[in-house]
Every structure is written in structure tokens, then in C-alpha cells.
Amino acid sequence: MKHGRDSWYDDDAGPLVRPYTVTRGRTHSERLDLNLITLVVTAAAESASMDPEYVDILRLCHYPLSIAEISAKLGLPITVIKILVADLIEQGCLNFSSPPSPLNTETPDMNILQAVLDGIRRL
Amino acid sequence: MASVGFDPAPQATLGTSALKVLVAGGFGVGKTTLVGSVSEIPPLRTEEVLSTVSGGVDDLVGVEAKTTTTVALDFGRITLNESLILYLFGTPGQERFWFMWDELAMGALGAVVIADTRRLDGCFAAVDFFERRQIPFILAVNNFHGQQMYTVDEVRDAIDLDPVVPILLCDVRERESSKGVLANLLEHLIALAAQPHARHRP
Numbered sequence: 001m002k003h004g005r006d007s008w009y010d011d012d013a014g015p016l017v018r019p020y021t022v023t024r025g026r027t028h029s030e031r032l033d034l035n036l037i038t039l040v041v042t043a044a045a046e047s048a049s050m051d052p053e054y055v056d057i058l059r060l061c062h063y064p065l066s067i068a069e070i071s072a073k074l075g076l077p078i079t080v081i082k083i084l085v086a087d088l089i090e091q092g093c094l095n096f097s098s099p100p101s102p103l104n105t106e107t108p109d110m111n112i113l114q115a116v117l118d119g120i121r122r123l
Numbered sequence: 124m125a126s127v128g129f130d131p132a133p134q135a136t137l138g139t140s141a142l143k144v145l146v147a148g149g150f151g152v153g154k155t156t157l158v159g160s161v162s163e164i165p166p167l168r169t170e171e172v173l174s175t176v177s178g179g180v181d182d183l184v185g186v187e188a189k190t191t192t193t194v195a196l197d198f199g200r201i202t203l204n205e206s207l208i209l210y211l212f213g214t215p216g217q218e219r220f221w222f223m224w225d226e227l228a229m230g231a232l233g234a235v236v237i238a239d240t241r242r243l244d245g246c247f248a249a250v251d252f253f254e255r256r257q258i259p260f261i262l263a264v265n266n267f268h269g270q271q272m273y274t275v276d277e278v279r280d281a282i283d284l285d286p287v288v289p290i291l292l293c294d295v296r297e298r299e300s301s302k303g304v305l306a307n308l309l310e311h312l313i314a315l316a317a318q319p320h321a322r323h324r325p
Contacts, residue, residue: 035226037141037210064139066210068198072167077193079172097137110316112207116142116232117309119203123161123302 022053022080029082031089034096036078039064040085044093053084058093143210144308145228147253148237149245150216153265155197157237157295158211161302162199166213170195173223192220196227211305214249222252233312234260235304237295240272243281250282261289261311263304 020027041064046055056074065073071081088094146154159166174191197213212231214221221227234253238246246262253260264271264278273281275290284290289311293300 035230036212037143037230039137039139039141039208041137064137064141064208066141066200066208068169068210068212069167069200071169072198077170077172095137097140110313112142113232113309113313113316115207116203116209117306117313119201119207119209120161120302120305120309123201123298 020080022051022076023083026083027079029079029086031082031086034067034082034086036068037066038085038096039066040070040089040094040096041065042093043095044091046093054088054093057081057084057088061094064097139206139208141208141210143212143231144305145212145214145231145234145258146237147214147234147246147249147260148216149239149242149249152216152237152239152242152245153295154213154216154237157235157263157301157304158197158199158213160295160298160300161201161305162211163202164200166197166199168195168197171224173220194220194224196221222248228252228256228258231258233308234258235308236260236262238262238264238278238282240264240278243278247282250284254285259308259312259315261291261304261308263291263293263295263307265295266292 040057040061042058042061044058046058050058053074053076057070060070060073067078067081067085070085071078074081076084085094085096089096146157148154155166170193172191172193194215196215199211201209201211203209212227214227234249236246236249236253250260250262252258262278262282262284264275271292275292278284279286279290289307291304291307293304295301295304
């Protein structure tokens with residue numbers, strides 16, 4: 001980039017100007033139930049009219065992937081992926097599952113903790 | 124009765140749930156190495172942009188500078204069984220801004236703080252963070268070069284660590300050792316869950 005101080009925008013604009021064009025300027029998802037480890041899986045095929053980023057997500061998620069993985073694989077910030085995933089959920093193209101969040105309750109689910117421990121020991 | 128005794132969360136749409144564990148510690152202490160040694164995929168990197176209103180002694184009255192910081196984190200994935208996936212998130216090393224990333228800590232099962240006895244102060248910030256948030260954690264002392272300069276008790280004293288927090292020695296380059304670290308964390312979580320009065324989550 002060779003824009004200097006005379007540029008009409010400064011460094012505060014950052015590298016995010018372009019990623020957010022794919023969200024049509026939206027910087028926050030309306031959905032508050034999506035987080036880093038929300039899993040999504042493709043439920044419906046892409047349509048010809050979709051923007052390429054939506055198509056990329058639907059092609060990627062043939063098996064459950066987290067928001068974090070989609071972000072890493074497509075090279076787009078978490079916030080952008082949340083917005084795009086929320087759009088696809090609204091359109092019925094993605095199914096999703098939020099984490100059980102056992103530690104959000106006073107007593108964590110012992111069955112889940114034991115299943116995690118068993119899984120680690122089997123590695 | 125499921126074969127692993129796991130009762131899936133009521134998600135009609137997707138029969139798989141995800142959990143996360145944080146891996147924290149100072150810069151270059153081996154966080155991504157630990158993640159990579161147990162992950163089923165090569166560690167992935169993602170980014171989030173955090174914004175904060177900077178405050179300081181030089182502030183001009185009525186003028187706030189909004190600062191944005193891009194924080195990168197590496198993570199790995201372990202499929203534990205047919206319905207449960209564990210994600211390991213290595214918190215950014217030098218970067219102090221990850222402390223502002225509330226979502227990163229929210230809902231985490233617990234954390235592993237990696238310490239290097241040659242630079243013990245590198246883990247202080249992470250220990251302090253998890254103590255204040257009452258997120259259960261263990262301390263894993265990474266024995267990088269095969270020379271352990273201090274005993275576990277000396278490390279505990281130096282960090283002034285709560286006696287209930289397990290400390291263990293490890294070599295995060297070794298898969299078995301890293302598995303042992305994660306198993307130790309889960310045993311700690313199970314012990315805490317068995318005596319709910321010992322944990323004081325808000």
C-alpha cells in the first residue's frame with residue numbers, strides 16, 4: 001500500500017475495509033448465539049445468485065466446522081464469518097449447534113467432563 | 124445408554140457439540156507446540172479485531188482515541204467421540220489485548236497455563252487472568268531443554284499459586300506429554316465438579 005498521509009483515509013481504516021464489503025458494511029451479527037466454537041454444517045446447496053463467500057462456506061461445511069475454523073480457512077475475521085454464517089442460517093442453508101457450555105451453570109456436567117477425559121486418553 | 128456415557132445436548136439440528144480449552148502463557152513458551160502435538164489438524168490461525176477506547180494520562184478532555192488491535196490466535200481440534208469436539212485455543216503470546224477478548228474465555232472448560240522456569244514472570248498475567256475470572260486452570264512447566272532448574276514446590280512458591288491448582292512438568296513437543304497435561308486438567312475439573320463448594324463461579 002502506498003497511500004501516505006495525504007490519503008483520504010488513514011491507517012485507522014485498517015485492512016478491514018475490504019472484508020466488510022462482503023458483509024455489506026455490517027460489522028456485527030444480529031445473532032448473539034454464534035461464537036468461536038459454534039459448529040455449522042451445510043443443509044442446502046448453494047444457489048447461482050450467491051456471493052462467492054457464501055458459496056465458499058457452504059462448500060467447506062460438508063462436515064461440522066466451527067466458526068473459528070471457517071475464519072481460518074477462508075482468511076476472514078471471526079466477526080465477518082459470524083455475519084455471513086448468520087445470513088446462511090436465516091436462509092436455511094446451514095444448521096448449527098452451540099456448545100453445551102457446561103461451565104455456565106453452577107455444576108458442570110460430570111458426564112461431559114468424563115467424556116472429554118476418556119477421549120483424551122484414547123488419543 | 125450411549126457407549127461413552129455421553130448425553131448429547133438437545134440440538135435437534137446437529138448431533139455434535141464443541142467445547143474449548145485455553146492454552147495460555149508467555150511469549151514463546153510452547154502454546155502452539157502443545158496445541159499442535161495433540162491436535163488432529165495442523166494448528167490453524169484466525170484473527171479477531173478488538174476495539175477499545177484508550178485512556179491515559181495524556182487524554183485530552185472530551186477527546187477519546189479509539190484503538191483497534193488485531194489479535195491472532197492459533198488453535199487445534201480433537202474429535203473426542205462421534206458427538207463431541209474439543210478445540211484448543213492458544214492465546215496470543217506477547218499480545219496483552221487477548222484479555223479483552225471476552226468471548227475467548229467465555230464458556231471455556233478450563234485452561235492450561237504453560238510456564239518456563241527461565242522466564243517465570245511470563246505466565247503471571249495469564250495466572251492472574253484466570254484467577255480473577257475464576258476459570259479453573261493448571262500450571263504446566265515446560266521442560267524445554269531437559270534441565271529443570273526448580274522443583275514444582277519452588278515454582279508454586281514463586282508464583283504464589285493456590286494449593287488446589289495442580290502443577291506438573293511436561294515437554295509439550297511430546298504428544299504423550301501434552302496428552303498428560305490435558306488429562307491432568309480434566310481430572311482437576313472433575314475433582315472441582317465433584318465438590319461444587321470449591322468453585323465460586325459468578
